Amino acid sequence: MRFALVGQPNCGKSTLFNQVAGYKAATGNFSGTTVTFTETKVHVLGKVIELVDLPGTYSLLGTNPAERVVLDYLVSNEVDAIINVVDATHLAQGLTLTLELLELKRPLVLAVNMMDEAARQGIHIDGQALGQMLQIPVLPIIATKGQGVRVVFSTAYNIAKDHIDAKRQTYSSELEEQIAHIQQLIASVRLPVGGEALALKLLEGDPALTEQVGRQVAGIEYEIQRSVDTLCHITGRQAMWLVSKERHDLALAICAKVFKRTDQRPGLRERLDDYLLHPFFGYVFLVAILFLFFWSVNKIGGVIETPLVQFSDYLDTRLLTALAGKNLLAQILSGALQGFMGGLSIVLPYLVPFLIGLGLLEDVGYLPRIAFLMDSLMHRMGLHGKAVVPFILGYGCNVTSIMSARIMEEKRDRFLSALLSSMVPCSARMAIIFGLAAYYLGPAYGVGIYFLNIVVIALTGRVISHFLPDDSPGLILEMPVYRFPTLRTVTAKAWLRIREFIVEAWPLLIVGSIILAVMNYFHLSQITDVIFRPVTWLLDLPSQVGTPLIFGILRKELSLIMLGQALGSMDFSQVLSKVQMLSYTIFVVFYIPCLATLIAIRKELGTKSMLAITGITFLVAVITALAVRMVAAPLLV
Template identity: 55%
Template sequence: MRIGLIGQPNCGKSTLFNQVAGYRAETGNFSGTTVTFTESKVRLLGGIVTVVDLPGAYSLAGTNPAEQEVIKYLTSNEIDVVVNVLDASNIQHGLLMTIELLELNIPMVIALNMMDEADRAGIHIDVEKLEALIGLPVVPMIASKGRGIQPLFVKAYQVGQKKQVPPQPKYDEQIEAAIDVLATSLHEVDSYLNPRALAIKLLEGDQFVLKELPEENLSIKADLKAVNASLAHQYGGSADWTISDARSKLANQISESVIKHGLRKISLRDKLDNVLLHPFWGYVGLIMIMYLFFQIVYSVGGMIEEPMMGVFQNFEVWIEAQFANPKGFISQIIIGLMQGISGGIAIVLPYLVPFLVGLGILEDVGYLSRVAFLMDTLMHKLGLHGKAIVPFILGFGCNVPAIMSTRILEDKRERFISAALSTLVPCAARLAVVFGLVAFYLGPGLALAIYLFDLFVIAFTAGMLNRFLPDDSPGLILEMPVYRIPTLRTIINKAWWRIREFVVEAWPLLIIGSVVLSFLNFINASTYLNMLVRPLSWVLGLPEQVGVPLIFGVLRKELSLVMLGQALGSMDFPTVMTPVQMITFAVFVVFYVPCLATMLVIRKEIGVKAMWSIVALTTLIATVAGLVARIIASIFY
């Protein structure tokens, strides 16, 4: 059996999935698309079921490819039952999607999550009455604490076995008559939607569905035109507005019938927001929190890096001692192999692990959404596109999902600007370079300064792009989740999936690249590669040997740091580079050409021309930023 989880952002859907997902959870793509979902095998009632975590969405309006693929997947034979996760503290908002799901006529169960948050807000829900009104099983739960999870999946399993289809939502007589007229003429149309759902989508003006109608069937389009005109005359607005308004009224009626409001107490969380979202103190808090975050990552990484580097350096000396000719081919290849392994263990992972764990904590606590709010308010004044904040936040972990998230934007200009800005966000791999090169040797304060400089460059670049590609810059509509205490299991799972990407994908490349560099050095071929980058390294005042690390760094940013040590002949960077060079190199790596995986995703999402434009733009920005960093660093060192 296959159980699909769907819900609006911040409803706790992913928390629920993480609570039940095993270590073999996998991410896949819908057929022929870049829209992703995650699934895991779960043992239930003596058998094995598959739980699928579908992309979060505010509605199923089909306004973008992600929503359209989710609808197709839900109505396919692959899903046996759907679990619609609702935020109990904001049930009226979540019921809008529930009503859309009811229209699809698929077996479904409601997971009424975050009951503890509803209780804190003085909201009391009559669960039995809610079940009666929508005709679906409703299971109250608290996913973050593991409460109600087993009853939820047992109920979902039972509904899936019985193929229990919920009753259809009923609207005004005029709307129902319009739907019936269209549905009657749509019975012969081959679609993944049932006739009633197909009729509603056509009334909403769903362009994806409209394109799938047979060109020769003109009677359907004539009926649609007539029905639209009739609804416009009766309700004084377009058909899509009429349908949306009908859903809102129904959601309001249901929520008002099942909710009783008690006394809401001003909690510590409310007082926290008064400070953390304050026009002045909010930014002070942001800087303090980020400084503390960097200090913790630096401290943990530094405690691990130094002794680990000592162990591997002693091991390299021992390996060289085993060969009669320490500079021979075999010894150099083995040492290159060891440097690739040690780079991952001693340089990258000590900073990557605490960074990703810390990022997961900030995300689950609910602070990252507040960072988005604060940064939008600040950067919008500098010309930053409001909608770019969403991929901007995702980019802290990895630029790949950040680029993929731009598909929610409809305008090509918006997608290009958002993608370009996302590639400038210092992802975990780039920050590993900053921590390993700057924070470890020159202090965490400088690492934070580079991070803040990155934010300034992003804001400045956004202003330039908006000037050369003028358009109205819309604001950001962002739902602010409540503060939550994250569970240890969720944090560890989330960090593991992100760390696994480095272990499985990046580390092998790092090791291979390290061996290849040893081979190039042995045959003196690295000199020619360094010459390709020599104009750039000369302008930035960097050692001429940085060419190969920067070229290989396009594969993965972590490679540039490990291979830098190899190219310069020592992982003790202060002995082979000046502080100014270390800062300049780190700043350049933070901005220059996106990694190969990011480039491929840009090509898929917005095209080859946009990909090369972004590559050229980031190279220019990296060069200018590197020069600025070199000049400023020269004043202090």
């Protein structure tokens, strides 16, 4: 049996999902699309249920690929019950989607989330009355604390088992008349979406469904237009607006009966935006918050890295002396050890605090605030504030940032934000910035590289957008209220990414290190070094770094771990000059995205875009690293 979680953005749907999924979640694709969902298994009344977390959506009208899939998926046989999550503090807005879900006539449970937040705001919701009006089970939950979640699942199980389908609410007689009329005309159509729901979607002008039905019923477009005209004549509104308006008004009317607000005092949180979005202090806070964030990551990581790297070098020396010298087995074991210890001592100490910090910023609701503050700067790069989201996510992982570029409406914006956000140093490259430049040259260099990175991205954006004229509609984004993050949701989210590193990247690091050890033993790496020789020569780097750079395209961490191996020491100050460390780090930060990112770009934007991004980032990396080398050489001796 399978349940689907549906809700509007910011309703706490994913919090609920993470609450039950913990570390067991997996991501999947809707067949034939690039739209992904997350899936997990839950135990309900002794049975194993699959739970699918669908992308957040305001409505089921197919205006973008994600919404299209959500509708198709909900009406398919794959889903046995729908769990609709609404935010108790924005009940009326959430109910508009609920009303649309009722039209689908599938087993439906309404989970009213954030009851604690609602209580704090003096809101009382009569769940029983709401359930009677909608004729579906209505249950209060507090997803962040896991309260009420169990009941939601067992209720969903019961209605799914007994196939209790939801019933649709009745709209105005004028609209109902046209629904009946269209429904009659499309009676022969066999689509997963039921007759009434389909008739409503056609009146709303859903382009894909209109086309599908048009292929089966000749002249249906004409009939739809006639109904739309009739409605417009009677009500003075376009049908598209009329249907939304009726759902909206009905949601308001229902809400008025069940939603009571006793007292309302503007608290600290309402006033927080006066400071954090202030035209001047907002930016001061922004810089301070981001500085504090990266500073703590650097501090925490550094404290853990130092003893571990020493221990790793000690182990390596012991291993090589124990196996006495140069035979192949010793080299392979040493390679495996360096790959393993590299992940443990250089990547994880920074990755863990970084992901927890990013999760905190995300859950508090600060990311959209950054979008608000940075919109005009983003315009200078030829984008708008919404692109801030892929950018910030890019600091975690470029693959997520490429996928989140989907929120941009225009293809041009998606390309540009994919290009620019793939140059944002992800957590793997962060490990290189912190583990190499900041660790050996001082934390100021770490901050400096992040700053330089932003400047270079902005310049690249300016140059590229010069060739791609802007016709994007601009920024639209919901600003959620500030919320207290809970340890559980933040750690659950961080764990998903850490697990991905442990399961996918770490073994690759170890295998990569072993391969390099073998290549070194047979002097094969000299051949691969040649490929990057033009770059290493230009940047005055030892030719042995060519191989780590090639492997760095597979996983960015490899260009650090294998660097130590290629040069024969994890203590880089022994084998590289300061300028070399700096220009190497800069080059690695910008050049060619990792393989997983390239695949994501190809899936989202096509091969041409992928090749363009590969070429552009390589060029930017060479130019920037060369410029830094020229400027830094006389200063850093």
